Amino acid sequence: MACKDSAYTGLVGINAHDDMSLYGPGSFFKLQVSWKDADMLELAVSASNGRYTGYTEVYDTEGSLYHLAEGLAAFPGKEQVLVYEAGLKAGYAFCGLKFYLVHPAGSIGWK
Template identity: 55%
Template sequence: MNKDCLKSFLELQIVWKDEDMFELKVTASNGRYFGTTEVYDTTESLFSFAQTLIGFPKDNNKLFHDAGNKNGYAYFSMNFYCIDNAGHIGVEINLEDTVATEFRHQEKNKLKLEIIVEPNAIDNFQRELSQLATTQKGTANLYGRDNRLDN
């Protein structure tokens, strides 16, 4: 899909790696708000989270993953939860980034947004996220329900 035409999505992309960790470029949009940050994560952490997404949602549970340090240099979190009995899932995404400016030593950019997704989008994202974590290359995309062809 062409990102310029997307309404709501979450994209994780590997931009750097070494033997201990990798750097993710995280981009999110809900159609109205858009943001990006770059955070460090590990194969173990991201793969473990991807495994919890298998078959989600189960028993209306909530799933949470974060990387970086909240109120630190950079931070990213995604919180998955059921929003109705029709299988729609909300994903709250938090992005933070510290930017040095000439006027202040640290300026913090923060964005919190929600996208609504369907279970099949979670299944696709889970597979891509597992692949991303194990190969340490590529991207994983979670598309909002407003990206369906029938919308």
């Protein structure tokens, strides 16, 4: 079942773009649900620092992605670092994200 234009996709989609970021013009991060069924989601993940760009597609569960969304909504709070991983590091596809506080005023970095 495709997720295009569904309320579900909008709920879990993350799209960050900031031309004034630490990495300069053209940097972005995009996480999009491209497919889902009753048990799994397929995520399309792309990011760029303005010079280099990466893309992967990984499978994850709704609960894991919901946990990431809750963590981002509360960030930064008690936790100063938020880590999300999907797929297998030694497998076909892997996505590892680390969100951290760059400045106490609230600037967030990710890698």
